[in-house]
Amino acid sequence: MNLEAIVTQFGYPALVIGLFLEGETMLVLGAFMAHRGYLNLPLVILIGCIVAFTSDQFFFWMGRLKGNQFLETRPAWKPHVEKAKLLLGWNTNLLFLGIRFMYGLRTVLPFVIGMAKLDPKKFLVLDLIGAFIWALTYGLAGHVIGLLMTAIFEDVKEHELEIALGIILVGIGVWLYRRYADGLQKGAK
Secondary structure, three states: OOHHHHHHHHHHHHHHHHHHHOHHHHHHHHHHHHHOOOOOHHHHHHHHHHHHHHHHHHHHHHHHHHHHHHHHHOHHHHHHHHHHHHHHHOOHHHHHHHHHHOOOOOOHHHHHHHHOOOOHHHHHHHHHHHHHHHHHHHHHHHHHHHHHHHHHOOOHHHHHHHHHHHHHHHHHHHHHHHHHHHHHHHHHO
């Protein structure tokens, strides 16, 4: 089975699963595959938006309904919750819109917002807009990568696997860097 057949057959389910694991990387990769004609770019962006929004809403309602009870069983979350609580003093409109862009807090922040009993309707609307902006940003980034690769390579099809692996490796590198930087911050305290 070649890359085209694999992406055509498993692309959308793999995108959904991948978005829960490493959203930005999977969205960029999905958009690159859409640029190549194997997936549909608006659908990739829509799926990214829906998964991001659903995830945020899940953690918001978990925080709202089971916040303290959940934290008692997850002591590792407490430092992240304390960091997220500091952000509650910000402009809530910007905070709700920007959750998806706050790496390291985008699971805990909706949880804390839910615990703080902030307006669920306002959060729902602004989070949906923010999830769309996030999905559009990374979806268009993947599309731009496709355009650049088309300009660089005479036959992009010949290099698709290497480009896809490159996107994945860059995503892993960014993830590792963020983990390392978080570890340095924790060690400095």
